[in-house]
Amino acid sequence: MKIIGIATSPRKGGNSQKLVESVLAGAKDAGAETELICLTDQNIHPCIGCGDCKSGHDTCAQKDDMSMLYEKIAAADGIIFGAPIYFGRLNAQAYMVIDRMWALLNPDFSLRIPAGKKFAVALTCGPGDAKTIQPMEQYFQNTVCGIFGFTYAGTVWQNQLMSPADLEKFPEKITEANELGKRLV
Numbered sequence: 001m002k003i004i005g006i007a008t009s010p011r012k013g014g015n016s017q018k019l020v021e022s023v024l025a026g027a028k029d030a031g032a033e034t035e036l037i038c039l040t041d042q043n044i045h046p047c048i049g050c051g052d053c054k055s056g057h058d059t060c061a062q063k064d065d066m067s068m069l070y071e072k073i074a075a076a077d078g079i080i081f082g083a084p085i086y087f088g089r090l091n092a093q094a095y096m097v098i099d100r101m102w103a104l105l106n107p108d109f110s111l112r113i114p115a116g117k118k119f120a121v122a123l124t125c126g127p128g129d130a131k132t133i134q135p136m137e138q139y140f141q142n143t144v145c146g147i148f149g150f151t152y153a154g155t156v157w158q159n160q161l162m163s164p165a166d167l168e169k170f171p172e173k174i175t176e177a178n179e180l181g182k183r184l185v
Ligand SMILES: Cc1cc2nc3c(=O)[nH]c(=O)nc-3n(C[C@H](O)[C@H](O)[C@H](O)COP(=O)(O)O)c2cc1C
Pocket: 009, 010, 011, 013, 014, 015, 016, 017, 083, 084, 085, 086, 087, 088, 089, 124, 125, 126, 127, 128, 129, 132, 161, 162, 163, 164
């Protein structure tokens, strides 16, 4: 059982990454092999909409670290996807990865990866509240999980997180993230 965490914040070691790490810790406690991938360590470019992955080729024409991420997503049994809220939606880096996942779909939109992977979400924000988070939660649950055949396992989120260490003020959220990690296994 392999669970991967994808931390998309441009701020390495920030709140959403720590929330992802806490989900992975719960998954590890439940017996999973876990791996954290921080986008800050990767060289990944945006989708250029070239259509190459839909016209005779079964992967992306761009050769960057997304090639590694395709393999890790394909091999994973579960994924925890972490992102901060930027201006009421996800950060640009999160959408960049999701857009590049276009290459995981065949021209008829069937999957190039096995269906049924468990998928959970870790979101952090500042002054926002549940009304800020809900549209993003629904986006992951309906659009992302729907398109990629993921089984939605839940979302953990926390607001009032501005400084990178602010998550430490919410120890109960770490426990909730651990529990979500166990449900991914
Ligand atoms: C460009 C930018 C836009 C932001 N927009 C929002 C927002 O619309 N709502 C909100 O509650 N917090 C907003 N924030 C605050 C971040 O979501 C918050 O600090 C988050 O915990 C950062 O996660 P990180 O530590 O993983 O980078 C914004 C932060 C930045 C840098």
